[in-house]
Amino acid sequence: SKVHMAAPMCLVANTPEQGLVLQQETLQVLLGITEPVVVVAIVGPYRSGKSYLGNRLLGHRGGFSVGSSVQAHTKGIWVWCVPHPLQPGLTLVLLDTEGLGDVEKGDAVNDTWLFVLSILLSSTLIYNSRGTIDQQALDQLHYVVKLSEHIKLKAVPTAGEVEEPEKFVLFFPAFIWAVRDFTLCLEKDGKEITEDQYLEEALKLKAEGSPRSEHYNQLRECIRRFFPHRKCFTFEPPGNRKNLEHLEQLEDKELNPEFQQQMEKFCSYIWEEAPPKTIPGGHIVTGSMLVELVVSFVGAIRSGVVPCLGNAVLALAQVQNAAALKDALGRYRELMETRVKLPTATAQELQDLHAQCRREALELFMERAFEEDICLFQKDLMHQVEGMLEKFHTDNEQMSQDKCTDALRDLYQDVETRINSGSYGMVGGYQRFREDCEELVKKYQELPGKGVKADDVLEKFLQSKEDVAKTILHMDSSLTEKEKQKQTQQDEYERAMRAMEIRMKQEAESKQKLQDQARGYQE
Numbered sequence: 001s002k003v004h005m006a007a008p009m010c011l012v013a014n015t016p017e018q019g020l021v022l023q024q025e026t027l028q029v030l031l032g033i034t035e036p037v038v039v040v041a042i043v044g045p046y047r048s049g050k051s052y053l054g055n056r057l058l059g060h061r062g063g064f065s066v067g068s069s070v071q072a073h074t075k076g077i078w079v080w081c082v083p084h085p086l087q088p089g090l091t092l093v094l095l096d097t098e099g100l101g102d103v104e105k106g107d108a109v110n111d112t113w114l115f116v117l118s119i120l121l122s123s124t125l126i127y128n129s130r131g132t133i134d135q136q137a138l139d140q141l142h143y144v145v146k147l148s149e150h151i152k153l154k155a156v157p158t159a160g161e162v163e164e165p166e167k168f169v170l171f172f173p174a175f176i177w178a179v180r181d182f183t184l185c186l187e188k189d190g191k192e193i194t195e196d197q198y199l200e201e202a203l204k205l206k207a208e209g210s211p212r213s214e215h216y217n218q219l220r221e222c223i224r225r226f227f228p229h230r231k232c233f234t235f236e237p238p239g240n241r242k243n244l245e246h247l248e249q250l251e252d253k254e255l256n257p258e259f260q261q262q263m264e265k266f267c268s269y270i271w272e273e274a275p276p277k278t279i280p281g282g283h284i285v286t287g288s289m290l291v292e293l294v295v296s297f298v299g300a301i302r303s304g305v306v307p308c309l310g311n312a313v314l315a316l317a318q319v320q321n322a323a324a325l326k327d328a329l330g331r332y333r334e335l336m337e338t339r340v341k342l343p344t345a346t347a348q349e350l351q352d353l354h355a356q357c358r359r360e361a362l363e364l365f366m367e368r369a370f371e372e373d374i375c376l377f378q379k380d381l382m383h384q385v386e387g388m389l390e391k392f393h394t395d396n397e398q399m400s401q402d403k404c405t406d407a408l409r410d411l412y413q414d415v416e417t418r419i420n421s422g423s424y425g426m427v428g429g430y431q432r433f434r435e436d437c438e439e440l441v442k443k444y445q446e447l448p449g450k451g452v453k454a455d456d457v458l459e460k461f462l463q464s465k466e467d468v469a470k471t472i473l474h475m476d477s478s479l480t481e482k483e484k485q486k487q488t489q490q491d492e493y494e495r496a497m498r499a500m501e502i503r504m505k506q507e508a509e510s511k512q513k514l515q516d517q518a519r520g521y522q523e
Helices: 024-031 050-057 108-121 135-139 142-150 165-169 195-202 211-226 257-273 287-302 309-339 347-368 374-421 429-446 454-464 466-522
Strands: 009-015 019-022 037-043 077-083 091-097 124-130 174-180 230-234
Touching: 009 024, 009 108, 009 287, 019 024, 019 108, 019 287, 024 077, 024 287, 037 050, 037 108, 037 287, 050 091, 050 124, 050 257, 077 108, 091 108, 091 287, 108 142, 108 287, 135 211, 142 211, 165 211, 195 230, 230 257, 287 309, 309 347, 309 374, 347 374, 374 429, 374 454, 429 454, 429 466, 454 466
Parallel strands: 037 091, 037 124, 124 174, 174 230
Antiparallel strands: 009 019, 009 077, 077 091
16 A cells, blocks of 8 residues: 555544543544554653654654653654655554653553553554663653553463463564663773663662662563563764754754764664564554554553453454455455356366365465454355355356357257248158258257256257147148058059050950951951
8 A cells, every 4th residue: 555644643642531532534544554564663751852763763854743842742642654764565653652751641540551552552662761771761661560460461361371471572562772862981891882782781680688679670670571672772962952952953964973873873773673563373464453453452441441462453353354254255256257267068167166266265365364263254255155156156057058048049040941931841841850950959069168058958949849840740741641642542543544444455355356257257
């Protein structure tokens, strides 16, 4: 899809009256994105520069609201979707989250839910803070400690099953800590260290022994366990304090060169390494699928229920499997209409083509379907495919019947003309009629592509002409009988004539003999 946003849109509004509210217009835009999405969420304390970071990631100076005062600008979660800068076929989705710890809100509950939503929706989570990674900075991430209380993997865990943090890891995003206005030297014990090593040093545990060390370790241990894939980027101040008031308006050449290099390094890493969003089962999430997830999660929060990844995946599976079923049926119909040339010579030929098309349709379904409830949808697919096959069989027989009927009607026209002209109304007419019908059958059988009803239609056709044949036979028989009677009479006449000739001859001979005798007497 090529559906992208010209500017950021509010996805989840955080309102004093109604709490977290989904923005339908934004959901409609996301529904149009059928490409896989790389979802990068930026969270962190308010007024820490998250929005500027987001704008740079998307290659813009403006877009996400960047304020210059201590008043937080972003309320709720805003989203901006653009074509992925490096990977065609992917959409980069950036979530800019309301600053955590905004004293004006006076309600930390929504902070927790916004943080939870950022984790559940993203494939890469960027935590943006200023200064250094010290205890104060870590304390601002206290939401991590109770993550397992705000996210469930299963709606109803099996008996005795405990949802350990390690199980959450399979579905949580990669974690990147972006430290802004960092002025320390990256070294330890006089040796230079990397940014990642700096983060790991900050997350090291203390030897237990006091309540203070227990609190110290608890937060660090949660970050380490929930986010095993971690990375750190540090950024020097981008310029002097005066410039910071209009940071988004500055040209690159007006920025601190070190800051500029660090920002380019950070953006390149996100563009190259941030993976597409996936969910349990290994399914890659598209924009439309992301909508199903956010609707499920926000719906749970608004209902006072802990968001459940399992329920969200099940709801998404229902939608995706229904879509996969529809696409598979469309593929089957398309393949059958392309490959099947009706009427087929035999029913088996149609059955064989059906088996091929059904297999390819099933492959498409299995490729797109979720495991949840897959058997139910697969059974429905097979049932509907068989129903479509029955329609093909019906059409196949009807087309064959029509074609054969038309062919016989055309072939019979000459015979019908002879019937109407009385050509068969003679002695031997029935034999001629039989010969003409045999010639018709021969020509019919030589016609190609008659289909599965060829024999049935011929049989019924010949049966329909039996009365005509009987009439001609009767006429022929009547004519033959009359001819026989006429011949008998002729024979009798000829015999009588021959007898009369003989008698007359005999009489003549007798007369001549008498005359001869009379002359003899006279002499």
